Amino acid sequence: MIVGMIMLMTFxxxxxxxxxxxxxxQLAAISFTFPVTFTLISLNIGLGIGTSACIARFLGAGQHSHAQKYATGALMLSALMVGGLAIVGWLLMEPIFGLLGADHSQMIHIRDYMNIWFAAGVFLAMPMVGNSVLRAAGDTKTPSKLMAASGLINAVLDPVFIFGLGPLPAMGIKGAALATFIAWGCSFIYIMHLLIVKRQLALPRLLNLGEFITTSKTLLKIGLPxxxxxxxTPLAGGVLTAVVAEFGPEAVAMWGVGNRLESIASIVILALSMTLPPFISQNLGANKIHRAQQAYQISIRFVLIxxxxxxxxxxxxxxxxxxxxxxxxxxxxxxxxxxYIVPLGYGLQGVIILTNSSFNAMHKPMSALTLSVIRLFVLFVPLSYIGSVIWQLHGMFWAGILANIVTATLAYWWFSKAIQQTTHSEESV
Structure with missing residues (x-):
């Protein structure tokens, strides 16, 4: 998973x-797009969590036909939701990026990039949810290979389309979006063939309305929260991007680079957040609650170090x-x-991310959602804004670390209490 996530984040x-x-x-322009693009990616991640939780349970129970139906429903649901969100984003592009602080000259570059990126949204959604189906079936190697191949295609095509080669004209920032579009399109074709034809983990047809509603309700129960x-996270990132924009285009350029680097620097956390939940779910299902608790604690200690x-x-x-x-x-x-400052808080951020994914594994998605709200909009955004007003960018960076310290402490205590309650419930039964 680490290898695959590294390649995905290299996009x-x-x-x-x-x-x-x-x-x-141009660098400032692409930095403005990060909160918006990550919003769609986050929607896919959430749907993937719900998909994996449901399908893993069916496969474990030997109910292969149910797993196929829910996998097909998950693919359809992701295409509809991401496609709809992409259309809304495209229609409201000007006001959205205006609120983020983009000026007219930056909007020209943003429009060139996002017109293509929004069109590629569905091609991103299907492989991400498809990978969740594969992981639910116990296969983590294929999703990693698929993400690696997509990253390689993007890396090869980027300089060709951006700067031009031979008869191909230089397309600038538009070329970066086109390279991503093609890379995701290739992933889409491969994952659909793999799930439907080779692995038979999805049905070779669309679900009827009744089937789609039934599967969607179950998937969204975990997936929506x-x-x-x-x-x-990207919503909070958008607010902070607007705060950073007050310090000029150079600050926005820095913020964009920092966000991309954070994705790479947190790659182990993200990989663990995808592998720890099935481990916890399986052990809770087998009534080995102590083992689930031990896995969580070991993971927390590891990410901090x-x-x-x-x-x-x-x-x-x-x-x-x-x-x-x-x-x-x-x-x-x-x-x-x-x-020099911000990465000091990445370990604490890892505690919060792993706790959220562990809550989802326990089928407590609302606890994960509540923890995210507290972290981002009760602590992180308000403290960062206050810090920026008093001590400018330095204050904003240090305030973010303070918010992570408080939230990580709360997260660890909250999950420990939840696992103890589960232990007591099993013992009473």
């Missing part, structure tokens, strides 16, 4: 690198990283400042 990082070669305006929790090492590496290499992603000295300086 944004590779796009950011090649677009940064076009100039600060999980998607909501995931979508809160691991992310501390990642912080040290990023701080040490900050000048080199800044020089790679920024032409202007001011942007490079801001990127270094970001890397």
């Amino acid at each position: 944004g990082l590779v796009d950011t690198f090649f677009v940064s070669l076009l100039g600060t305006e 999980a998607a909501g929790a995931n979508m809160l 691991w992310q501390l090492a990642v912080f040290a590496l990023l701080a040490f290499t900050a000048p080199v990283i800044a020089s790679v992603f920024a032409k202007e000295q001011q942007v490079a300086h801001l990127i270094q400042t970001f890397l």
Whole structure:
């Protein structure tokens, strides 16, 4: 999963690198798109969580026909929901990015990029949900290979479409979106063939209305709160992008690079958040509650130590990283400042992410959603804004770390209490 997630996250990082070669305006423009694009990705992640939880249970019970029906329903549901959200985003592009703080010159580049990206939304949704079906069936290698292949296609096509090659004209930032469109399109074709023809994990037909409603209700019971929790992150990111925009395009460029780097730096956390839940679910189903609790605690200790090492590496290499992603000295300086402070909180962020995924594994999606609301809109966004007002960007960065400390402590206590309640319930039975 780590290998596959690294390749998936390189989509944004590779796009950011090649677009940064076009100039600060283009880099700032693609930075504005991150909260919006990640909103659609978060919806897919949430639907994938609901899909995996339902299908794994059916396959474990030997109910293969039910698993096929729910896999087909999940694919249809993701296409409809993401497609609908993409249409809304396209229609409201100007006001959305205006609220984020984009000016007229940046909107030109944003429009070039997002017109194609929104069209590619469904091609992203189907492979992500399809990968969840494969993981529910116990296959984590194929999703990783698929994500790696998509990342490679994107990386190869990016410079070709952005800067041109031979008869192909230079398309600038529009070329980055086109490369992503083609990479996702290839993934879509492969995953549909794999699920329907080779593995027979999905039906070779669309569900009728009654079947679709039945499967959707079950999938959304877990998937909707999980998607909501995931979508809160880019929503909060959009608010903070607007705050950062007050400090100028150089700050927005820094923020975009920092967000892409955060995705790579947190890759182990994200991989664990996909592998820990099925482990917890299986052990809870087998009444081995102590083993589920032990897995959670080991994972928490590991990510805290691991992310501390990642912080040290990023701080040490900050000048080199800044020089790679920024032409202007001011942007490079801001990127270094970001890397000296913000990654210190990634381990704490990992505690929150793993707790959220563990709550979903326990079929407590509302607990995960509530924890996300507290973290982002009770603590993270308000404290970051106050910090930016008092101590500018430095204050914003340190305030975010403070919010993560408080939320991580709450998350660990909350999950420990929930697992103890489950233990007592089983003992009383």
